[in-house]
Amino acid sequence: MPQLDFDIITLGHGSGGMLTQKLLDSGVFTVLANPLLDQRHDGATFTMNGRVAFSSDSYVISPIFFPGGNIGELAINGTVNDLAMCGAIPKYLSLSFIIEEGLAMVEFWEIITSIKSACDKAGVYVVTGDTKVVERGKGDKIFINTSGIGEIHPQANISISQIKSGDRIIVSNEIATHGMSIMSVRKGLEFESEMVSDTRPLNHVVKKLIDTFGESIHFLRDPTRGGVASVLNEIATDAKLGIDIFQKDIPVDDAVAGACEMLGLDPLYVANEGVFIAIVDELIADDVVKLLRQYKETVQAVTIGTVTTNHAKQVILTSSIGGRRVVNRLTGEQLPRIC
């Protein structure tokens, strides 16, 4: 962290004047430096070729630091992954902060440096952004918005209309880990094992997937908020097809499963970060799983179900004991139960 003459963010840092400049010069531009950002223009100008994907997301997480990551890398990985799920190769990001007055510079610095590290891992650049400061009590330490742009992989044809009956549903890794890691650091909860968020960029492995299998990868989506169940429901509704999944095949870490059990939460609805769902042609499903398992971020990849023309627009789960039930959309937030 550089030598600064302030320890906390004040309203002045959002004024657009000297203090803003100081914060950006020492805290943001230095760390995230690249030729496009260094132009210091209101927007970035660059050339892109062919089909392009564009995505935006806002991050409002509490606590801002959690086991395995913080809001900064989450914001970068989130937008990188959203672009990757479109079959795009993410390139440039915007980065906007809404900071609550009183945020410690040391925390802001940690967020900025992990943003830099996440950008390096994903191979993307922050090229434009914005900083606003709101009064104490009017924010939750820091909110981040990131937008991103990337070129669509020439072999990609990711679209809901590509999904057809017989396709296999693959989940790239154990589910519910991120959501439970956040839960584990909320007040009043103590679990035996530490659960670490799996936030990470998925663009490299997705690129490899499309390099290898091209248009046979029919659809990709990262099941963040609302979890796997919500994404599968959206897919079933939009594709007007049914989805069958099998509980025994759905990978959940033991500690995560135990914590979910204790709180009465269903892992299918818990948020994920470093996980994606791929819907692929049935002929390549085994090879996709084999390929994914070669990478540490997708080492637990497994086929969890099938697309079907039966029960259109519904997701049906066959439980580990052979019973069948509907997996519906979540109503509101999952809340811990009484007993």
Next chain:
Amino acid sequence: MKYLSEYRSPELVDYFLKEIKRTVTKPWVIMEVCGGQTHSLVKNGLLNLLPGQVRMVHGPGCPVCVTPLNLIDKAVYLAEEKKVILCSFGDMIRVPGSKKSLLDAKANGADIRILYSPLEAVKIAAENPDEEVVFFAVGFETTAPANALSVIHAKRQRLKNYSILTSHVLVPPAMEAIINHDDNIVQGFLAAGHVCTIMGLSEYYPIVEKHKIPMVVTGFEPVDLLQGIAMLVAQLEKGEYKLENQYSRVVEEEGNPAARKMIDDVFESSDREWRGIGTIPGSGFEVREDFSAYDANKKFRVNIAKAEENKDCIAGHVLRGLKKPHECSEFGKRCTPANPLGAPMVSSEGACAAYYHYSQADLTTK
């Protein structure tokens, strides 16, 4: 999880299903008392695996569902008008009162906090000496010891700003009320394992004897439930009535004496209104006089006019096992978890919510 997997074993499930099919010769109506059991039955798809003669009906064992409208109104009033820090477990805050839920009040700016333990509320009281902190103490015998402990802790710390709004309900009187009702159809009970973990079995023998009704104390996993049903069907078929304990790995004859003592120290039994059912004598816990400083009802002397239940809601029939959720004309239409007419649709343990979330037309549960 390693302690759970054997109770989810497909082989054992298959074994008990075959056992039930082999034993059953006539139709029986069995009530699982606890909402957790209802959810497990529906979530694991067990209802559809049982033979047609075994009809499971769902009991009143969801503390959120039976919490009277008036108490939710009181909690909202305390948070909004008295400006207390109102603490509650998560599944209580979405349940609608007569005008709004705690979640609505929270969105309007009331300080309502979702906690995982009542002791957390005591901590909040200690950290905020200038604010009143009220814990909405809802639940069956299962949560009563922790709620009692919170009061004991608050007294020990000489906190003047902590109190509980109790809505404790007790299972055995509710079972008797169901049996005594003129239109009762229940022929055997799966008793709630968690409740017996605390209270033991002594309260259940007299019910079995007096009403000649078989009862099996049962756990919550698929194997537990099917074994409980198998034991109950065996009794019914033989014309026996006795109390058996399927959940003996957790439930001791005398329950948990330390927890029971805590309950006895802080609470005394009282008549209690059950939402959708009415007042059941001796079916609730109130804070004893010795601890009245920690009783939010006495501390704030809240008088809220009693509101009418929604007339289109058949929650009372569902809670007594007389109707299945999908037999309600409003189920999934005017009544959904996002816009519930009654508590069983919104609570995470409610039978209507279980049916709404896990079963639909082509998988209609029996």
